[in-house]
Amino acid sequence: MLSDPTGSWTPVVLSADLPPGTVVPARTPAGPIALWRSASGRPSASADRCPHRGMRLSHGFVRGETLSCIYHGWSYGQAGNCLRIPAHPGLAPPETIRVATHPVEEVGGVLWVGVGEPATQPPQLAGLVPLRSLQARAGVAAIEAAAGAKADADGLLETTQGSQKIHLLLACQERDETLIHVLLEGEGSVAERVAASRAVEALRRKAEALEMERDAP
Amino acid sequence: MKLYDYILSPSCYKVRLMAALAGVKLDIRPVDFHPGLEHRGPELMALNPAGSIPILEDGDLVLTESSAILVYLAAKAAPDWLGGDAAEEAARVQQWLSFSGRLTASLGGARLHEMLLRPGDIGALQAQGIAALRELEAGLFEQSLRGQRFLVADRPTVADIACFPYVALAPDGGVSLDPYPTIRRWSRALRALDAFIEMPGIHRLHELKPEPHIESGEA
Numbered sequence: 001m002l003s004d005p006t007g008s009w010t011p012v013v014l015s016a017d018l019p020p021g022t023v024v025p026a027r028t029p030a031g032p033i034a035l036w037r038s039a040s041g042r043p044s045a046s047a048d049r050c051p052h053r054g055m056r057l058s059h060g061f062v063r064g065e066t067l068s069c070i071y072h073g074w075s076y077g078q079a080g081n082c083l084r085i086p087a088h089p090g091l092a093p094p095e096t097i098r099v100a101t102h103p104v105e106e107v108g109g110v111l112w113v114g115v116g117e118p119a120t121q122p123p124q125l126a127g128l129v130p131l132r133s134l135q136a137r138a139g140v141a142a143i144e145a146a147a148g149a150k151a152d153a154d155g156l157l158e159t160t161q162g163s164q165k166i167h168l169l170l171a172c173q174e175r176d177e178t179l180i181h182v183l184l185e186g187e188g189s190v191a192e193r194v195a196a197s198r199a200v201e202a203l204r205r206k207a208e209a210l211e212m213e214r215d216a217p
Numbered sequence: 218m219k220l221y222d223y224i225l226s227p228s229c230y231k232v233r234l235m236a237a238l239a240g241v242k243l244d245i246r247p248v249d250f251h252p253g254l255e256h257r258g259p260e261l262m263a264l265n266p267a268g269s270i271p272i273l274e275d276g277d278l279v280l281t282e283s284s285a286i287l288v289y290l291a292a293k294a295a296p297d298w299l300g301g302d303a304a305e306e307a308a309r310v311q312q313w314l315s316f317s318g319r320l321t322a323s324l325g326g327a328r329l330h331e332m333l334l335r336p337g338d339i340g341a342l343q344a345q346g347i348a349a350l351r352e353l354e355a356g357l358f359e360q361s362l363r364g365q366r367f368l369v370a371d372r373p374t375v376a377d378i379a380c381f382p383y384v385a386l387a388p389d390g391g392v393s394l395d396p397y398p399t400i401r402r403w404s405r406a407l408r409a410l411d412a413f414i415e416m417p418g419i420h421r422l423h424e425l426k427p428e429p430h431i432e433s434g435e436a
Contacts, residue, residue: 017398021424022405025395061423070423132358134351135396179396190362197362201355 007116009123011155011171011181014130015109018043023067025058027173030115033102034058038065044078045102045113051082057099110169110181123154128167128183131196136204138211139176143168146207161199164192168200176211180204218243221261221272223250225332227325227382228283229271230416235287235378237414239295251333284314287375300374309369313356313376319349320383327390328383339391346392350400353380357399366406373407381407385419 012026012035023036025048032048034057046067048056055071062068066075066083073086074097082097103114108125136143144150147159147168155170169181182200184193220236220243222229236243248270249255257268265272265281273280273289280286291298300310323345329335330342356368365371368380385404387394394400407413408422415421 013398017402019402024398024401063424063428068423133398134354193362194359197355197358201351 007118009105009112009114009118009121011110011122011169012045012113012179013111014133014181015106015111016130017133018111021062023058023060023062025056026113027179028102028113028115029172030102030113032056032058033113034060034067035104035111035113036062036067038062038078040065042078043104043106043111045104046076046080046099047101049099050074051097051099123156125156125169125183127185129185129187131182131184131193132200133179133181134200134204135173136178136180136207137176138178138204138207140170140172140178142176142207142211142214143170143178143180143203145210146203159203161203162195164196164199166196166199176215219246219274220244221246221248221256221264221270221274223248223256223270225417226250226270227328227386227416228269228321230382230419231283231378232271232273232286232290233416234382234414235290235298235375238373238378238410238412239290239293239298240412241290241294284317284375284379287314287378291375297372298375298378300369300376306369310374310376313368314379316349316352317376317379317383319345320353320380323349324383324387324390324392327392328386329390331390343390343392346387346390350384350387350392350394350397353384354397354399357403361399361402367403373410377403377407382416382419389418 010028012028013024018024018035018037020037020041021039023034026033026035033045034048035045037043046057048058050057050069052074053071055069057067057069060068060070066077068075074082075084076099077083080098080101081095082093085091085093105112105122107122109130112122140151147157149157149159151157151170157168159166165185167183169183171179173179184196220232222245250270255261256270262268264279267281269281271283271286273286280289300306323342326337327339327342327346330337330339367373368376384400405422409425413421
C-alpha cells in the first residue's frame, strides 16, 4: 500500500452501487465526500458538506445533472458551483458559492476518487469483476494476516478461500477501519458468488479478531 | 380497525406503512408514550399486559406483536405481500420476521437510549445493531445475486416492512448506515413505492417529489 496518500487514487465504491440519479457517502484521505452520479450517468465527487449550513450533501438527492442539499435545496453542478437557491428563485448564485470537488475515474467497475493531483491513472484491474464492498473494523495489516497475503502498491491482494481465488482491493479508512472491495476472476455462477461473499465475511471476522487481539493489553 | 399508535415509534410506523401499502384505512388512536407513559396505564395494560405498542384492535381480535399485525393486514387486504407458498419463500418470510425482533432489540434499544434516555449498555446495543445490519446487508446482497431486490422475492413483502423502519432510523441510535451499499439500494426501492408514507426521520425519495417552483420577483 502507498504510505503517502498525496497524489493518489482511492477506490471508494463499486459502479453497481452508484446507479444514475443517486448519491453515496465515502471517506477518502482528503476527508468525507459525497459521490454522486447524474441522470445521464456522469460521476462526480464533492466535499460532503453544503457550504450553506454544513449539512452532509450525501444526505441530499440528485435531480437531472445536479446534486441538491436535503436541508434547503441548494443545488450544485459537476464543477461544484452553486446553480440554484430555491429560497431566492430570481438570484443567479455568485461564483464564490461552491463545494470543493475531486477528480473521479471509473475503471473496471470501480469508482476512484483522486486525492491531490495524481500523475497517473487508477489501476486497470484487468480480468477482475467486482462483487461487493464491505467495511472491516480492522487495519490493513490484520486483513493481510487473515488473508495470508500482502497487498501490493495499489492495495490489491490475492487470497484463496476454499477452492476460490478472491482478490481484495483495500482502502484504508480513518483509524483501524478498512474498506474492502471484493473482486473475482470472471463472473462465476450465482453459487460461486454467494460462496465468495460468505468467504469474505469469514475473513473479515478473522481480521477483526486479530485486530482485537492486537489492541488487547 | 383501530391502531393504538405513537408517531415516533418505528413499530407503530410499520403498521401505518403496511396499511397504506395495502390500502387499509386505520382508525388511529394516539397514545402518549412519551412523556405520559400512557401505554403503561390501566386502559392500555388491560388490552396488552405486556405494556407495549402498537396494539391493533379489530372486533374482538387484539394483536400486540407488530409482525402479526403486518401479516393480518396483508392477509386481509393485500395477500401478495405475504410472499409465496413455496417452502423456501414461506420460510424466508418467517426468518426475516423473527430477525426483525433483533433489530428492534438492538437498534431500537440504542435509539431509545439516545433519544429518550432509557437505561441500557449503549456500546453493546450498538455492537448488536451493527452485527444485525451486517447480516441484513449480506442477505440482501445474496438476494441481489439471485436477481431479487427485496428480502424474499423481487417484490416487497411483510418481511421488508418488518425490517425497514429500525434500519432506516439506526443513526438515531448512533449507528451509521454509511457502510451498507445494498441496504442503501433496498431502502431507496422501498421509499420509492407508490403508496409509501413517511414518519419523522424517514422520508420518501425526495427526487420523486415535484420540483418546487416559486414565482421569482424577489431576491
